[in-house]
Amino acid sequence: xxxxxxxxxxxxxxxxxxxxxxxxxxxxxxxxxxxxxxxxxxxxxxxxxxxxxxxxxxxxxxxxxxxxxxxxxxxxxxxxxxxxxxxxxxxxxxxxxxxxxxxxxxxxxxxxxxxxxxxxxxxxxxxxxxxxxxxxxxxxxxxxxxxxxxxxxxxxxxxxxxxxxxxxxxxxxxxxxxxxxxxxxxxxxxxxxxxxxxxxxxxxxxxxxxxxxxxxxxxxxxxxxxxxxxxxxxxxxxxxxxxxxxxxxxxxxxxxxxxxxxxxxxxxxxxxxxxxxxxxxxxxxxxxxxxxxxxxxxxxxxxxxxxxxxxxxxxxxxxxxxxxxxxxxxxxxxxxxxxxxxxxxxxxxxxxxxxxxxxxxxxxx
Amino acid sequence: xxxxxxxxxxxxxxxxxxxxxxxxxxxxxxxxxxxxxxxxxxxxxxxxxxxxxxxxxxxxxxxxxxxxxxxxxxxxxxxxxxxxxxxxxxxxxxxxxxxxxxxxxxxxxxxxxxxxxxxxxxxxxxxxxxxxxxxxxxxxxxxxxxxxxxxxxxxxxxxxxxxx
Numbered sequence: 319x320x321x322x323x324x325x326x327x328x329x330x331x332x333x334x335x336x337x338x339x340x341x342x343x344x345x346x347x348x349x350x351x352x353x354x355x356x357x358x359x360x361x362x363x364x365x366x367x368x369x370x371x372x373x374x375x376x377x378x379x380x381x382x383x384x385x386x387x388x389x390x391x392x393x394x395x396x397x398x399x400x401x402x403x404x405x406x407x408x409x410x411x412x413x414x415x416x417x418x419x420x421x422x423x424x425x426x427x428x429x430x431x432x433x434x435x436x437x438x439x440x441x442x443x444x445x446x447x448x449x450x451x452x453x454x455x456x457x458x459x460x461x462x463x464x465x466x467x468x469x470x471x472x473x474x475x476x477x478x479x480x481x482x483x484x485x486x487x488x489x490x491x492x493x494x495x496x497x498x499x500x501x502x503x504x505x506x507x508x509x510x511x512x513x514x515x516x517x518x519x520x521x522x523x524x525x526x527x528x529x530x531x532x533x534x535x536x537x538x539x540x541x542x543x544x545x546x547x548x549x550x551x552x553x554x555x556x557x558x559x560x561x562x563x564x565x566x567x568x569x570x571x572x573x574x575x576x577x578x579x580x581x582x583x584x585x586x587x588x589x590x591x592x593x594x595x596x597x598x599x600x601x602x603x604x605x606x607x608x609x610x611x612x613x614x615x616x617x618x619x620x621x622x623x624x625x626x627x628x629x630x631x632x633x634x635x636x637x638x639x640x641x642x643x644x645x646x647x648x649x650x651x652x653x654x655x656x657x658x659x660x661x662x663x664x665x666x667x668x669x670x671x672x673x674x675x676x677x678x679x680x681x682x683x
Numbered sequence: 684x685x686x687x688x689x690x691x692x693x694x695x696x697x698x699x700x701x702x703x704x705x706x707x708x709x710x711x712x713x714x715x716x717x718x719x720x721x722x723x724x725x726x727x728x729x730x731x732x733x734x735x736x737x738x739x740x741x742x743x744x745x746x747x748x749x750x751x752x753x754x755x756x757x758x759x760x761x762x763x764x765x766x767x768x769x770x771x772x773x774x775x776x777x778x779x780x781x782x783x784x785x786x787x788x789x790x791x792x793x794x795x796x797x798x799x800x801x802x803x804x805x806x807x808x809x810x811x812x813x814x815x816x817x818x819x820x821x822x823x824x825x826x827x828x829x830x831x832x833x834x835x836x837x838x839x840x841x842x843x844x845x846x847x
Contacts (some may be wrong), residue, residue: 320823322786322808326793330801334809341845345817345838347829 328353333366337654360654364425367651376446378419378427378648389417389429389647391446417442420559423508425653445521445655461535463514473497475533490529498522499531507559517559520545530559560648696720696735697750699743704735705750710760714753745784749791752776752800766813772817777807782823 344351420428429442429614473490502518512535522563534540697705699781725734759769792800
């Protein structure tokens with residue numbers, strides 16, 4: 319019988335497997351264990367996860383269930399029968415109601431806890447898929463970026479380096495006027511781990527325009543400020559920037575509260591009928607391309623349907639329990655990247671004075 | 684690639700490791716980067732002879748399958764990659780094979796640099812092994828377990844949730 323050569327098995331087949339399978343396959347032999355644990359493989363696997371077509375990202379969302387707003391996750395590949403909470407380490411489990419998603423990068427999710435009245439912020443960086451949460455040898459630096467909040471107009475951004483454990487301020491040398499953008503930012507997403515994109519709304523013209531401005535974390539320069547293509551304003555007014563398959567996408571919701579159903583079920587919480595339209599806008603490799611593809615997820619009572627408009631395939635995931643006011647916070651690729659734990663960041667006087675305008679924060683690599 | 688039509692070849696002959704000859708249309712052969720490279724080289728030299736390409740690593744039954752794939756994909760070469768009919772065909776094509784054939788086909792695709800077939804085979808294998816047990820993996824890929832029982836227990840503990 320023909321046995322596959324090791325290089326095809328390790329370089330071509332293993333990166334296509336889901337992390338759960340890979341963790342199990344560490345047990346095959348010592349070579350598998352070392353290979354799957356290696357940094358090179360983890361990075362290689364992440365690349366596949368982001369760009370390989372049939373993989374569905376983990377959806378991280380917050381929603382109200384049992385009268386509590388919490389963060390949940392959904393993995394369409396596993397087809398979980400319930401929405402599990404984000405797995406948190408024991409010392410943070412009491413915080414699960416007060417966490418906010420700051421962003422995601424390299425399959426990791428960055429959460430921030432509200433510590434009102436304290437001079438420190440708790441940040442939790444974990445892999446939502448594996449729940450893995452340990453200190454990684456910090457050879458690589460992660461950076462937190464704060465676009466100055468509106469109260470203190472200035473043309474700088476603050477960058478916190480995890481490695482250096484300190485804040486730095488970066489002057490703006492471009493012709494993009496940050497003081498105009500700062501107060502109008504709605505959210506930020508990162509692609510290729512270092513290109514941070516903020517979505518903001520430009521009210522200066524006759525028509526309001528949504529625009530995207532980019533900050534490059536490697537050379538710390540501001541890049542293109544581009545306008546989104548014209549969208550049907552009634553249908554696509556409220557959207558957020560998200561990342562999908564390594565591209566930026568603009569994700570909109572069409573909420574239709576199904577009051578009729580509500581009555582017939584006699585329940586005291588609203589069932590939300592939700593349609594998500596995803597317009598993929600930009601990929602670093604192909605530059606601006608509008609409406610490249612659309613994919614929608616429909617949450618309808620007790621199941622979620624992923625629909626891929628490109629190849630007309632759909633995937634149904636049954637879920638238990640009803641959720642209302644569901645908001646997708648992040649689309650995280652499944653990865654083996656290990657979260658490096660928590661950090662307590664001292665809030666600089668300068669930043670604290672500006673309150674906590676969370677949407678301005680972002681983490682990059 | 685040579686531009687003059689007088690020196691361009693329309694066919695090549697491919698020889699399998701067990702010495703069977705296959706006459707292959709140039710468009711079909713171009714699906715394999717290895718064959719395409721050979722053709723381009725010959726055309727650059729301006730030869731008008733029919734060229735023979737020996738493939739020392741591919742048996743005739745596997746070569747037949749690779750050429751069947753190339754022929755189908757050459758027909759769709761001008762279409763976009765998302766053609767549903769082609770995807771369906773790909774799936775039906777691979778479904779017929781056992782692991783041994785699939786492995787040989789994967790190696791042939793790698794050797795003949797037919798990237799799309801290699802991707803297809805690897806994804807197919809990945810999909811079919813993802814729910815297998817560790818024991819089954821060792822068996823299929825002929826891998827010997829070199830852990831002590833204690834080490835095995837430790838690794839299982841480390842990632843307990845993955846074994847549930």
